[in-house]
Amino acid sequence: MLHALEQRLGPRISVLRIYCYGLCMGTADALPGVSGGTVALLLGFYGRLIAAVTALTPGRAVDVLRGYDSERRGRAKEALLEMDLQFLLPLGVGMVTAVALIAEAVTALAESHPLPLFGFFIGLIAASAVALFRSLTFASSRHVLAAAAGTGLALLVSANILQLPGSGLVVIFLSGALAISAMILPGVSGSLILILLGQYVVLTGELSAFRQSLQNLVFGDGTLAAVGEPGATVVVFVVGGFVGLVTIARVVRFALDRHRGLTLVFLVGLIAGSVPAPLHNIAEVHPMTTETILLTTAWAALGAVALFALDWLAGGFDPE
Numbered sequence: 001m002l003h004a005l006e007q008r009l010g011p012r013i014s015v016l017r018i019y020c021y022g023l024c025m026g027t028a029d030a031l032p033g034v035s036g037g038t039v040a041l042l043l044g045f046y047g048r049l050i051a052a053v054t055a056l057t058p059g060r061a062v063d064v065l066r067g068y069d070s071e072r073r074g075r076a077k078e079a080l081l082e083m084d085l086q087f088l089l090p091l092g093v094g095m096v097t098a099v100a101l102i103a104e105a106v107t108a109l110a111e112s113h114p115l116p117l118f119g120f121f122i123g124l125i126a127a128s129a130v131a132l133f134r135s136l137t138f139a140s141s142r143h144v145l146a147a148a149a150g151t152g153l154a155l156l157v158s159a160n161i162l163q164l165p166g167s168g169l170v171v172i173f174l175s176g177a178l179a180i181s182a183m184i185l186p187g188v189s190g191s192l193i194l195i196l197l198g199q200y201v202v203l204t205g206e207l208s209a210f211r212q213s214l215q216n217l218v219f220g221d222g223t224l225a226a227v228g229e230p231g232a233t234v235v236v237f238v239v240g241g242f243v244g245l246v247t248i249a250r251v252v253r254f255a256l257d258r259h260r261g262l263t264l265v266f267l268v269g270l271i272a273g274s275v276p277a278p279l280h281n282i283a284e285v286h287p288m289t290t291e292t293i294l295l296t297t298a299w300a301a302l303g304a305v306a307l308f309a310l311d312w313l314a315g316g317f318d319p320e
Contacts, residue, residue: 015086025098031121032200056246064079064083110205120299120300122300125271133272136268143261152273154270154277176239207230210233
């Protein structure tokens with residue numbers, strides 16, 4: 001009887017486990033300086049994640065959509081198995097759940113305590129760069145130049161010297177493509193990319209508003225119009241993320257396969273150059289006085305300690 005129960009619950013337990021993986025990965029990606037890709041490595045499903053993501057191709061999607069034809073149904077089932085949707089779907093739901101919960105907390109803290117929040121983020125990002133640089137090998141001057149190029153690019157973006165083209169939903173779409181692509185890379189956080197692009201607070205706020213408006217609609221206190229505005233932002237971001245997964249993420253994976261060392265030092269250079277980015281969020285609320293700088297430094301130190309503690313518990317972060 002127990003064996004029969006175990007067999008019956010086996011698939012459900014597997015789905016629950018993958019959902020919990022998604023919770024862990026989503027939590028990491030919602031915090032700058034902590035990478036969902038690194039969590040995937042630590043929990044042992046990074047290889048399956050990359051295989052599933054790279055299997056998401058337009059051709060397979062078309063095969064699935066043609067499954068209504070009885071003659072093509074076999075190929076549709078094969079495409080579904082190749083894309084490993086039984087893994088990606090619960091993982092994605094877990095990630096969305098975690099990101100939504102973190103977004104609520106970040107939105108509240110960004111309004112009430114911006115200095116501690118973004119000071120803490122500075123420490124997370126800086127410590128992440130240090131932890132990852134320690135695991136890299138600079139075998140030639142090309143590696144030094146690649147790291148400098150990544151750092152310089154991030155500094156130019158964080159200083160608003162370089163900006164994404166377009167405005168409004170175009171920027172949201174491009175932010176989604178870049179951030180979701182980063183999520184699958186060990187060492188690089190999707191939220192770090194959003195902070196660098198100045199979209200982190202905007203998107204967490206829109207996601208929080210979307211969840212709240214849906215809740216109000218379900219309980220009869222909201223309207224479809226209230227859901228529509230934040231909902232459009234969330235949908236555009238998700239669409240951008242999907243496009244990023246099947247385009248930009250593949251380019252990065254190709255670069256890692258062909259020039260792993262150079263690509264890794266460039267990516268970690270991006271993290272290092274992103275350290276000053278949260279200062280913009282602090283400067284919007286607090287004048288940069290000596291007291292503000294000291295408090296920011298204190299919270300950054302706390303963030304760095306938290307990241308280094310996580311690094312120690314995990315046995316060291318490995319960007320590969």
